[in-house]
Amino acid sequence: MTAPVSNIGNDQTIRLADVRKSYGDYDVLKGIDATVARGEVVVICGPSGSGKSTLIRTVNRLEEINSGSIFFEGQDVHAPMSGRDLNRLRSRIGFVFQSFNLFPHLSAVDNVAMSPIRVKGVPAAEAREKALKLLDRVGLREKAESYPAQLSGGQQQRVAIARALAMEPPVMLFDEPTSALDPEMVGEVLSVMKSLAAEGMTMMCVTHEMGFARDVADRIWFIDGGQIIETATPEDFFKNPKHPRAQRFLADLRH
Amino acid sequence: MIHDMIAIIDEYWLLLLIGQYPNGPLGGLANTLILSALSIVIAFPFAILLAFARLSSYRALRWPVTVLVYVTRGVPLLMLVLWSYFLVPLLTGADVPSFLTMLATLVVYQGAFLSEIIRAGIVALGQGQMDAARALGHSWFGAMRYVILPQALYNMIPSMLSTFVATIKDTTLGYVINVPDLTFAASQVNNQLLTQPFQVFLILALTYYVICWSLTALTNVVERRITRRRAGLGPRRRGEIALPLTPKVTEQL
Ligand SMILES: Nc1ncnc2c1ncn2[C@@H]1O[C@H](COP(=O)(O)OP(=O)(O)OP(=O)(O)O)[C@@H](O)[C@H]1O
Ligand SMILES: [Mg+2]
Numbered sequence: 001m002t003a004p005v006s007n008i009g010n011d012q013t014i015r016l017a018d019v020r021k022s023y024g025d026y027d028v029l030k031g032i033d034a035t036v037a038r039g040e041v042v043v044i045c046g047p048s049g050s051g052k053s054t055l056i057r058t059v060n061r062l063e064e065i066n067s068g069s070i071f072f073e074g075q076d077v078h079a080p081m082s083g084r085d086l087n088r089l090r091s092r093i094g095f096v097f098q099s100f101n102l103f104p105h106l107s108a109v110d111n112v113a114m115s116p117i118r119v120k121g122v123p124a125a126e127a128r129e130k131a132l133k134l135l136d137r138v139g140l141r142e143k144a145e146s147y148p149a150q151l152s153g154g155q156q157q158r159v160a161i162a163r164a165l166a167m168e169p170p171v172m173l174f175d176e177p178t179s180a181l182d183p184e185m186v187g188e189v190l191s192v193m194k195s196l197a198a199e200g201m202t203m204m205c206v207t208h209e210m211g212f213a214r215d216v217a218d219r220i221w222f223i224d225g226g227q228i229i230e231t232a233t234p235e236d237f238f239k240n241p242k243h244p245r246a247q248r249f250l251a252d253l254r255h
Numbered sequence: 256m257i258h259d260m261i262a263i264i265d266e267y268w269l270l271l272l273i274g275q276y277p278n279g280p281l282g283g284l285a286n287t288l289i290l291s292a293l294s295i296v297i298a299f300p301f302a303i304l305l306a307f308a309r310l311s312s313y314r315a316l317r318w319p320v321t322v323l324v325y326v327t328r329g330v331p332l333l334m335l336v337l338w339s340y341f342l343v344p345l346l347t348g349a350d351v352p353s354f355l356t357m358l359a360t361l362v363v364y365q366g367a368f369l370s371e372i373i374r375a376g377i378v379a380l381g382q383g384q385m386d387a388a389r390a391l392g393h394s395w396f397g398a399m400r401y402v403i404l405p406q407a408l409y410n411m412i413p414s415m416l417s418t419f420v421a422t423i424k425d426t427t428l429g430y431v432i433n434v435p436d437l438t439f440a441a442s443q444v445n446n447q448l449l450t451q452p453f454q455v456f457l458i459l460a461l462t463y464y465v466i467c468w469s470l471t472a473l474t475n476v477v478e479r480r481i482t483r484r485r486a487g488l489g490p491r492r493r494g495e496i497a498l499p500l501t502p503k504v505t506e507q508l
Contacts, residue, residue, distance in 0.1 A: 062386055083394060091392025101387035105406050115391040118401055167391060 012071075013038045013171055013202045014059060019068035021054060028054045030226040031068070036171075041203045043213040043234075046223035047249060052206040053098075055223065056175050059204065060093040061086060073170070091119050094164030094172040098179050100156040102148040102163070108135060109144040112163045120167070127166070134162040138192050154185030158192055165196075172196065174205040210253060214238060222246045259454045267444045271458075274435045280354075282435030284462065290354065290436060291423045294361035298422075299415070301362060302369035303404070309374050320370075327367035333428055335360050340432045357429040365422055372414045376407035412481065416474040420467045427463075437462065 014036040021029040028051045036042050044052050057063040059070055061077050070077045077089060103111050112131035116122040122130075135141050138158040148156050157177055164172060174193065178186040190212050197203055197216045207213065213220055213234055220237045222230040222245075230243045241247045264271070274282015281289070308320035327335070339360045343351055380403060388398035427438045441459040445452050 060390055062390060087389075087392045087394050090390055093390070095387075095390035097383060097387060099383055101383040103384065103387070103402055103406075105409065114401060115388075115393065118397055119392040163391070 011038050012036070013040075013073060014204070015071040016059075017069050017071070019055075019058060019065050019070060021058065021063065021065045028226050029058070029065070032226075032228055034221060034228055034231070036202060036204060038170075039200045039202055040218045041197045041201075041205070041216050042219050042221060043217040044204065044206045044221045044223060045208060045210075045213065045249070050224045051226045052223055053175050056173050056204060056206050059173055060090050060095055062095070087119070091115070091167050092169050092171070094167065094169035096157070096160055096164055096172065096174045096177045098176040100148075100153070100160045100180070102156050102160055104148045107145050107147055108140060108151065108159045111148070111159055112166045115163070116166050131162070131166060134165055135159070137165075137195075138162045139188070152185060153181045154188045157181065157185075157189045161189075161192055161196075171202045171204070174203065174207065176206050176208070178207065178209060208253065210238070222249065224249075256454065259451055260458055263444065263448070263451065263454055263458060267440075270444060271437065271440050271462075274440050280435050282437075283440040284437045286354070286435055287423065287426050287437040288466075290358060290361070290426045290429070290434070291419065294358055294365060294422055294426075295415075295419050297358075298362045298365040298369055301366040302373055305366055305370035306373040306377065307399075309370065310377065323363075324367045324370060327364055328371070332360070332364055332425055333431065335364055336428050336432060353429065353432045353434045356432060357426070357434045361422060361425060364425070365418055368421075369415065369418055372411055372418070373407060376411045377403055379410075380406055410481070413474050413478040416470060416477065420470045420474070423467055423470075424463065 012035045016032045016034045019029055019032040020027070032055060044056065046052055054063055058065050059072070059077065065078055069079075072089065072093065075089065081089075102108075103114070106114060109128060109131045112134055113124070113127040116127040116130070117124050132141060132144055135144050138161055140155060140158055140162070143151060143155060143159075148159070151159065161172075161177075177193070178189050181189065186209065190209060193203070193205070193212070194216050205212075205217075217234050220230075220232055220234055221228045222232075222237070222241070222243065224243075224245050230237070230241065230246045232241070237246070238250065241250055270283060272283045273285045274280065276282065276285075280286075305320055305324060308316045309324065311317050336357065339356050340353070343349075343356060343359075384402055384406070385398055388402040389395075393401065426434070426436055429436050430438045430442070433439065438459060441455055445455040448455065
């Protein structure tokens with residue numbers, strides 16, 4: 001079951017319409033309306049517990065929602081669909097986790113090559129060759145045969161980005177990709193993300209790296225209490241945040 | 256005493272090794288090992304299925320299997336053996352050979368134990384591995400097959416070896432339903448000699464001890480090797496099953 005592809009000119013890669021989600025009595029997402037245009041880089045920030053992870057995980061349906069809808073390239077992500085359709089949909093949305101979640105039993109190159117082989121049926125030799133190219137792109141060609149436990153956090157996260165890219169997704173989602181890293185490793189991951197953005201990748205990034213937001217984001221969504229309470233360009237957001245809670249958030253970050 | 260035992264082994268080694276075979280059913284030590292190995296080989300995939308059912312979000316699958324696992328683990332093996340011995344022919348009307356009865360009982364019993372080990376191994380990996388696999392487009396079974404099980408099962412190799420040791424000991428209970436195994440052979444020898452029960456059963460005990468002890472020693476070696484792997488030490492070659500590690504940082508929700 002595929003929803004009709006009817007989105008205005010199809011330049012909206014992701015559209016969220018009145019997305020609501022609760023855990024029991026607790027409302028985590030209270031009506032999110034937003035769009036991400038093709039090639040756009042959106043940075044999502046907000047206080048801890050505001051629902052950022054939950055929001056980004058609903059986009060590839062790692063979390064279910066209670067009401068509303070989310071369209072990805074015109075397809076309703078949360079519509080009833082077969083497992084096969086959902087898997088195909090997910091394979092087109094790259095996701096990078098805070099905790100990397102590399103497969104520890106596989107070498108770096110196998111981490112990257114495995115899903116194209118098993119999910120898409122790409123021949124192993126071809127997938128491996130492409131994986132090596134991707135590792136090269138994230139600066140880890142020489143670590144291809146290393147296992148995750150032998151890599152630093154920053155290296156693991158770069159492999160994780162390469163792994164997501166291997167499925168050739170038109171969109172990449174990042175959930176605090178640098179929060180679990182030692183400070184000296186944050187830069188190497190951010191620079192990979194910057195180069196992705198420069199190549200025109202559509203990106204949704206939950207991050208508190210305000211330098212990255214300033215340099216790379218097209219728009220910032222400030223989320224608090226399960227709602228997007230401010231959407232602005234980085235310039236506006238940093239110079240004159242409108243909402244008092246956004247002002248307080250920025251003041252806290254500067255400390 | 257030692258002389259007696261050597262004399263007994265000298266005279267009855269073939270009976271102890273293979274039972275009445277080829278004039279009767281295969282028995283003795285050979286049958287003990289076959290019974291143990293078969294029951295582990297069948298119990299293992301069975302246990303994986305039980306673990307899947309226990310982890311399932313479908314109640315209709317989860318509950319009956321949970322009950323089965325709890326009952327099986329909460330009842331002495333001997334009870335299960337007797338139940339299957341009296342109940343199975345009653346229910347099926349068929350005359351089931353005692354070897355098969357014992358095999359089925361061991362499969363259920365060890366399956367229940369192994370399934371809990373497997374389930375714990377899967378849970379210990381955390382949600383992050385499953386999330387990562389699903390986000391890449393793997394199906395649930397694909398994620399299990401290529402991501403979760405290779406790690407969980409590798410971590411479990413020591414537990415599985417000790418379950419095998421336990422199974423070898425458990426096969427002795429087949430004696431009560433006349434499974435022609437090593438214990439059965441030893442008691443036949445004892446019945447023929449009548450005067451040397453101590454010597455006969457000492458031989459029996461020593462045989463079990465040597466087998467189980469060497470397997471336990473092997474388990475320890477494997478366990479140490481796995482611990483080393485987990486610490487990121489030790490050589491690794493491509494294509495070899497490599498070290499499993501739970502992620503250092505668990506996904507924060
Ligand atoms: N599985 C769950 N069950 C119940 N409550 C949950 C669950 N997952 C998240 N929550 C709650 O939902 C709220 C939003 O969580 P979420 O992880 O989306 O926040 P976040 O903005 O990503 O926070 P952080 O910056 O700490 O990562 C939190 O209050 C959290 O406690
Ligand atoms: Mg979060």
